[in-house]
Amino acid sequence: MRSIGEMARHSGLSVSALRFYDGAGVFGPAWVDPQSGYRWYAEEQLRDARLIARLRRVGMPLPDISRVLSADPAVARQTLDTHLRRLEDGLSDARRELSTVRALLDQREHPMNQTRLTTPAHELAAALDAVRFAVGSNPEQPALCGVLLELASDGLRLVATDRYRLAVSLAPATALDGPPVSAIAATAFVDEVRALLDGAEDALLTVDGDLLTLTVTGDEREVTGRRVGQDYPDYRPMLRLEPTRRLAVDAAELRAELSAGATRSLTRSQDGVEQQVSVLTVGTDGALGVADEEGAAGEALRIGVNREFLLEAITAGRRDQLTLELGGPVAPLAIRYPDREGTFSLLMPTVLS
CATH class of the missing domain: 3.10.150.10 (DNA Polymerase III, subunit A, domain 2)
Structure with a gap:
């Protein structure tokens, strides 16, 4: 067994970091002395501790670290790939911002x-x-x-x-x-x-x-x-969402199904506005539908969305074919145009009671 101090020296994690990961339920000791509360770690835990130290150095979020430790190898590798893309996107944003800063500095020197x-x-x-x-x-x-x-x-x-x-x-x-x-x-x-x-x-x-x-x-x-003399909110984090499903849909068919389908009248909590909500479903076979009932067998996902907003997003692109990206019932719904890269819209879902 290793004391918490020994584990810190050999793993690359500080004592406070080991206590933090224990409290967060990510990585705990093999045994805690009931008298002193002192943490003791098994020899085989050193490998995971060193892994956590490396993931910590590249800024991986806590839930993703937990997933890498506990998931099967395929899911762990997918989590690593997702984080790498997030880092690359962040680096691209940083390069873009620094390029703008350089231009502003040049402009200050040579107006x-x-x-x-x-x-x-x-x-x-x-x-x-x-x-x-x-x-x-x-x-x-x-x-x-x-x-x-x-x-x-x-x-x-x-x-x-x-x-x-x-x-x-x-x-x-x-x-x-x-x-x-x-x-x-x-x-x-x-x-x-x-x-x-x-x-x-x-x-x-x-x-x-x-x-x-x-x-x-x-x-x-x-x-x-x-120009409007205001600062625009930072929208770029919304561009890095990782969908779990991508569905190719016919715009006219989806528009017709939404227009004819049932809706729920729900009040938006942020501003009290009443909205008509359509419920999109994805079957276990991957087929997209608009639900008429509270629930049905064979559904893999249900997501509520403001019907008017979705109809406007479908119409705005003036395309026959669309790609819908879904990440879950509380993740934004993305509408993309296969033939126009860089053009898309995101709709925040409505929580279904």
Whole structure:
């Protein structure tokens, strides 16, 4: 048997860390002295302690560490892969943020307040259509009453959310002049821009300080507006959700089934708004359905979702085929478009009583 001090010296975990993992129910001693409360560890526990120390160094969350220790090898490896993807995504975010910081530092040294991005007009129109439905309308949250525009070398990313749903789309850039920049465009500006795009060839978006300008080529029509002076909530953690099921669905069939199917009238706890909730089911055979009854045999998953929100998300993409990603009854539902990478929406589920 090893004392807690010996285990700490040989495992790479501190004494306080060993006590923490014991209290959390992840890794406990083989025996606790009933008189002194002193912890003693079996020799064979050293291997798991060293494993925990390595997982701790790479920032693995406690539930995942527990899963690696207790699950079969296939699940443990899947947990490692998921955490590695999460780290890689975080590194990509860090690189992006540091790139923006460098650009801001360069701009401070050599002031250049203007960024110009050109994108095909039809691509911008499709991106706006894909996110417009998710824009918030609560005047007490002005940052959400508009669309976040992120101008970067890979394109113009548009983000909209009212905190109950999130929509993201990417319009490719054919040219970028100036440092990466982000700005919140008010709903009125967004709608005026959309009205200009039909039939146009290219769209030029200019961010010049607080001024936003969208110009279409050809007749040089333009819309101007002021950026919303608010900070947009960090949406990127929502992009790293790990679904457990991916289902290919026909948009028209799902829309018809939702429209004809039964709903439940439930009150949203956050704001007291009454909503009509559809219950999606996934059978043990992987088939998606809309439930009419409280429950049925052969269901592997049930998830409640605001019917109006889901119908709007299906319609927004204007696609015949969709991919639905589900992570469980309390995980967001993702709607993706197989032919438009970087465009998708997330709907928060409604807890079914």
